[in-house]
Amino acid sequence: MGAIRIHNVVKRYGKGPKANQVIHGVSADITDGEFIVIVGPSGCGKSTLLRMVAGLEEISEGEISIGGRVVNDVEPADRDIAMVFQNYALYPHMSVYDNMAYGLKIAKVPKAEIEARVQKAAKILEIGPFLQRTPRQLSGGQRQRVAMGRAIVRQPAAFLFDEPLSNLDAKLRAQTRLEIQKLHRELGVTSLFVTHDQVEAMTLAQRMIVMNAGRMEQIGTPEQVYGKPASSFVASFIGSPPMNLLTGQADASRFTTGSGADAVTLALPTAAPRAGALVLGLRPEHVEITDDGLWPLQVDTIEMLGAERLVHGRLGGALFTVRMDATLPPPRVGQAVRLRASPSQLHWFDAGTSLRVGD
């Protein structure tokens, strides 16, 4: 049983009026066997949240329960969790076998069972040949596997991953991502995975939590988070290149953005949810450059990425990016082109609260 319930959790450092609050009441219900990714920019509190679940940080307010048991005052070792650290935190002087067996030895698991569990984990992770080596004789990817092996042998109710892939090179990272997915399918253990990399978040998550400045901005499946971002922060954070955001005034069918000489009024393909100060969001892939488009774009730079081109320009003074198929003829730099937005793909956010408006 590995359901994790995070209820109104607050973290502050220090006491009294000078206390520095870094997490402002986060709640999430994670069902047994789910793979949850916590993603956010650095300093958003995602690692702190994970460390509170692990028991490495005290919980200032609120409650965390694992498998139905409140663990606020339970030692990390007794929380039935296993953690994989960013720098792996392997014991440098112990062999791979001892690294994996250490926790079990302390828990006084019988020798034969330790042996069986370690061998099984080694087989799953294909680190059998390295069992007698020390961590410094292993490559980064192998160390990473050992760190996961150490987590697996504990047979915990939940795995906690603290940016475990960020020390790997790009190729290995992509490969390990797939392996973690496979591992999760095989073991079916609840997993909490912290990362700042949105690609990792999108590919690994069954549901993802997007955090910003100590608050949870959105929790949902990758499709929900990408398709219906709950705030302009989520919209700009998830997706690469990020969603274009234009601040301005909307009325029934028009949207005025920019100020002074840059001001431009755009005709909307679908009506705005309400009039007033709003932020219009539009993903780069949901705009196309076409002569009969209604919006103007001044092209600044063009990036060729192979299958596609990113056309960066300015619209009403704000930066605006369009993604176009590489087989289409690109516009010239400095040229003024016309854009057409897909009618169903407009996102609206409140200019003040930055929360999503309309559906």
Add this chain to the structure above:
Amino acid sequence: MVERRPWLNLLSHAVLLLGVAVVAFPVYLTFVAASHTAEAIVQAPMPLLPGGHFWDSITKALSGQISGPGSKAPVAQMMQVSLISALIIAIAKIAISLLSAFAIVYFRFPFKMFFFWAIFVTLMLPVEVRISPTYKVVSDLGMLNSYAGLTIPLIASATATFLFRQFFLTVPDELVEAARIDGAGPMRFFKDVLIPLSSTSIAALFVIQFIYGWNQYLWPLLVTTDEKMYPIVLGIQRMISGGDAANEWNLVMATALLAMLPPALVVIGMQKWFVKGLVDSEK
């Protein structure tokens, strides 16, 4: 810097050889003196080539067949005293420093900074400065002429504590956290992780502290009055009596050679570890 100039090679070797000669010549002279009879040494000029009585002098010194006017304690016994006190000092210094560094780095307790500075301040108070009060304490406790008196006042070591503190501070926090998740309590973590990780530092410190303990002179001079508790360094001095008395210089020199031997053996035997401990930063 790599330079390939033959005359520079020659010059640097000449300087090195000169340095070796300056260091080695007194040792050679000690050896020569130990290999002659007492009468042969006092001839002027003193012989510069080894004589044939080396083993004779060594066995005489070791067994205490000394006819000179000074102390006649057998050197074998003095070496045993020195060895035991040097070992106690080295091992206890390392044990206490490890534990206090562990406490200072990994625990939050009241007046932590006060204790930290208290240890720091002792750096300014070597044995020589606190010698009279320490003597008073040791003598009131009845520890004169005992191993306890010879070693305990020398055991506390700020230097070693700081060395270990610096080392512990470089151990990544994640390692501590991984151990916590693995269920290792503080002492278990200390024993299973910290001590193995600091093994090279421990070895380096052992060498330094063993030699420190072995070479103690001033403190044993105060707290030992019984010949049976003389360490060898003090013993050498006790064998020489002032004035015109005919000292058996060959035996004194044989004793000096014997006194040099164990530190040299420790350094040679632990050289690899010693250097590793001082330069190794790999974790």
